[in-house]
Amino acid sequence: MIRIAVDAMGGDFAPECNVKGAVSALAANKEIEVILIGNEEAVDPILKGLEYDKDRLEVIHTTEVIETSDEPAIAVLKKKDSSLVAGMKMLKNKEADAFVSAGSSGAILVGGQIIAGHIGNVRRAPLVVEVPTVEGKSLLLDCGANVDAKPEYLLQFAIMGTLYAKYIMHKENPTVGLLNIGTEEYKGNALTRAAYPLLKECDQINFVGNVEARGLPFGEADIYVCDAFAGNIALKTFEGVGKALLKQIKASLMTSFSGKMGGLLIKPSLKGLMKTFDSSEDGGAPLLGLNGLVIKAHGNSTDVQIKNAILQCIGFAENDLTDKIEKAVEA
Amino acid sequence: MIRIAVDAMGGDFAPECNVKGAVSALAANKEIEVILIGNEEAVDPILKGLEYDKDRLEVIHTTEVIETSDEPAIAVLKKKDSSLVAGMKMLKNKEADAFVSAGSSGAILVGGQIIAGHIGNVRRAPLVVEVPTVEGKSLLLDCGANVDAKPEYLLQFAIMGTLYAKYIMHKENPTVGLLNIGTEEYKGNALTRAAYPLLKECDQINFVGNVEARGLPFGEADIYVCDAFAGNIALKTFEGVGKALLKQIKASLMTSFSGKMGGLLIKPSLKGLMKTFDSSEDGGAPLLGLNGLVIKAHGNSTDVQIKNAILQCIGFAENDLTDKIEKAVEA
Numbered sequence: 276m277i278r279i280a281v282d283a284m285g286g287d288f289a290p291e292c293n294v295k296g297a298v299s300a301l302a303a304n305k306e307i308e309v310i311l312i313g314n315e316e317a318v319d320p321i322l323k324g325l326e327y328d329k330d331r332l333e334v335i336h337t338t339e340v341i342e343t344s345d346e347p348a349i350a351v352l353k354k355k356d357s358s359l360v361a362g363m364k365m366l367k368n369k370e371a372d373a374f375v376s377a378g379s380s381g382a383i384l385v386g387g388q389i390i391a392g393h394i395g396n397v398r399r400a401p402l403v404v405e406v407p408t409v410e411g412k413s414l415l416l417d418c419g420a421n422v423d424a425k426p427e428y429l430l431q432f433a434i435m436g437t438l439y440a441k442y443i444m445h446k447e448n449p450t451v452g453l454l455n456i457g458t459e460e461y462k463g464n465a466l467t468r469a470a471y472p473l474l475k476e477c478d479q480i481n482f483v484g485n486v487e488a489r490g491l492p493f494g495e496a497d498i499y500v501c502d503a504f505a506g507n508i509a510l511k512t513f514e515g516v517g518k519a520l521l522k523q524i525k526a527s528l529m530t531s532f533s534g535k536m537g538g539l540l541i542k543p544s545l546k547g548l549m550k551t552f553d554s555s556e557d558g559g560a561p562l563l564g565l566n567g568l569v570i571k572a573h574g575n576s577t578d579v580q581i582k583n584a585i586l587q588c589i590g591f592a593e594n595d596l597t598d599k600i601e602k603a604v605e606a
Numbered sequence: 607m608i609r610i611a612v613d614a615m616g617g618d619f620a621p622e623c624n625v626k627g628a629v630s631a632l633a634a635n636k637e638i639e640v641i642l643i644g645n646e647e648a649v650d651p652i653l654k655g656l657e658y659d660k661d662r663l664e665v666i667h668t669t670e671v672i673e674t675s676d677e678p679a680i681a682v683l684k685k686k687d688s689s690l691v692a693g694m695k696m697l698k699n700k701e702a703d704a705f706v707s708a709g710s711s712g713a714i715l716v717g718g719q720i721i722a723g724h725i726g727n728v729r730r731a732p733l734v735v736e737v738p739t740v741e742g743k744s745l746l747l748d749c750g751a752n753v754d755a756k757p758e759y760l761l762q763f764a765i766m767g768t769l770y771a772k773y774i775m776h777k778e779n780p781t782v783g784l785l786n787i788g789t790e791e792y793k794g795n796a797l798t799r800a801a802y803p804l805l806k807e808c809d810q811i812n813f814v815g816n817v818e819a820r821g822l823p824f825g826e827a828d829i830y831v832c833d834a835f836a837g838n839i840a841l842k843t844f845e846g847v848g849k850a851l852l853k854q855i856k857a858s859l860m861t862s863f864s865g866k867m868g869g870l871l872i873k874p875s876l877k878g879l880m881k882t883f884d885s886s887e888d889g890g891a892p893l894l895g896l897n898g899l900v901i902k903a904h905g906n907s908t909d910v911q912i913k914n915a916i917l918q919c920i921g922f923a924e925n926d927l928t929d930k931i932e933k934a935v936e937a
Binding site: 510 | 842
């Protein structure tokens with residue numbers, strides 16, 4: 276049995292979507308147990324209307340909620356009886372294998388690192404996003420957890436990303452690129468120039484050198500390693516340009532009759548494509564290198580996304596990824 | 607008369623496109639003089655076949671060429687009789703108002719800062735790109751010149767960007783956003799957190815706070831200020847996603863009959879759109895804050911692009927932008 280703790284109170288549609296998502300996940304997979312963490316008074320009435328395997332669902336009562344408007348570090352320290360803090364503590368105490376939350380991103384990142392804690396020699400836990408590409412998917416890490424990173428963090432990100440790509444994305448010998456502003460070894464800022472030789476010398480990864488952001492949507496590398504500032508800029512630009520371009524295409528089609536006719540005809544193809552480039556059905560982004568797995572689900576997660584985020588934890592547990600990360604980073 | 611020096615030897619299609627572009631620019635505007643810098647033996651035969659106003663074109667002979675494979679800083683110091691170094695010296699000595707080069711980007715950035723030199727109190731010269739948006743165009747600076755920037759550089763970039771947006775893009779009271787990974791004041795890395803209060807307190811700019819990269823293609827701010835690493839990541843992701851998405855749309859249309867038919871019908875609309883999101887006819891990217899204007903044209907510039915890069919210099923000169931920048935940064 277894989278034990279997955281779920282923050283019932285975090286997210287725009289909590290607790291309803293969180294509870295419903297948890298129940299759907301239980302139905303979809305018999306190998307999991309779900310621990311719903313949140314206020315019983317809010318959670319129980321929703322559960323009452325649903326059918327599920329009562330042996331595999333437990334509710335842990337908490338009274339506080341960390342809001343997205345709370346200052347993350349302060350909230351994590353002060354709101355000790357919050358669903359988010361309780362979930363992180365379960366990881367720390369090995370009472371759960373994974374914790375899923377759609378709550379405050381900042382609090383998840385801080386809580387993961389200071390309450391759940393890093394495993395073994397891991398220095399920092401990166402937030403990992405699977406980015407859609409022309410070839411399939413590439414990994415981008417760190418996407419949001421550690422700005423002002425140190426070169427050795429990037430090396431650890433590369434090692435953890437390699438394990439993720441191997442065991443979760445089933446890529447053989449995945450390539451690692453250092454996200455940079457030019458391909459030559461001397462290019463970049465102080466961080467990338469210092470990280471380059473560390474990555475080059477590491478025999479646990481398949482390092483292919485510096486890679487430019489231009490190649491990201493083309494899947495030029497399987498894994499893109501960077502600090503959280505650069506990763507977040509790349510990811511958000513990616514999302515924004517995708518949205519803007521599709522908006523512009525629609526608008527430009529409306530300016531002529533042939534465009535309108537053509538637009539109707541291409542609608543099915545375009546819809547399929549948008550789905551590939553869209554992450555709204557994905558579960559969430561993992562934080563790697565902690566005591567157990569933390570999945571940061573979107574703040575606006577629906578029940579389907581919460582369900583998917585819960586199911587995402589299974590591959591991690593089945594492959595003992597936390598254990599593998601500990602050993603690989605040790606070496 | 608505006609005197610514009612042109613690097614005849616830099617770029618993939620030099621000297622032919624450079625010479626032809628210069629001659630086209632002369633024909634397009636009677637207020638400019640062009641100084642072509644390069645090897646006479648290569649330049650003169652091309653000029654011979656062209657018609658132009660001989661009083662407004664001068665050739666300055668140089669014997670060396672900085673290649674893109676040269677290490678920029680070393681090349682700028684050692685190749686003293688190169689077209690690029692000669693052009694930068696003309697700016698320094700006020701023998702030209704502007705210098706256009708499609709040569710080695712690195713050498714242009716280094717040469718601009720160490721040979722042409724910063725004007726007045728300007729600390730660093732940012733590379734400026736006009737990014738296409740749903741609303742028109744936004745400015746992104748620094749896009750490539752200064753990685754590991756200091757907070758006060760970002761403040762100067764904001765002031766210079768504001769003048770550019772006002773006088774060259776004709777925007778009234780243009781908004782300045784600090785490119786960041788969240789909108790709250792405390793968000794970001796050490797650089798953006800230190801730059802925020804400087805920008806907030808400056809009364810020469812219309813600062814609207816932190817802006818995320820997601821809003822870039824929507825023109826959320828008129829001017830995006832950042833260090834060159836972040837700017838380059840945003841710009842290259844922008845270009846890459848645009849290309850990848852259009853490639854995917856084409857491919858997805860070919861998978862069905864209705865898609866193919868629709869594709870034919872939308873072709874004209876899509877072409878217009880691609881032109882808006884494409885920068886291939888643009889001249890080049892200015893380096894602001896130097897003694898005179900430097901325009902970095904694309905390495906693969908055609909004669910049309912060289913011509914446009916030369917004509918781009920006119921607005922700068924007519925508006926005394928170099929002078930305005932000197933005074934604004936002084937204050």
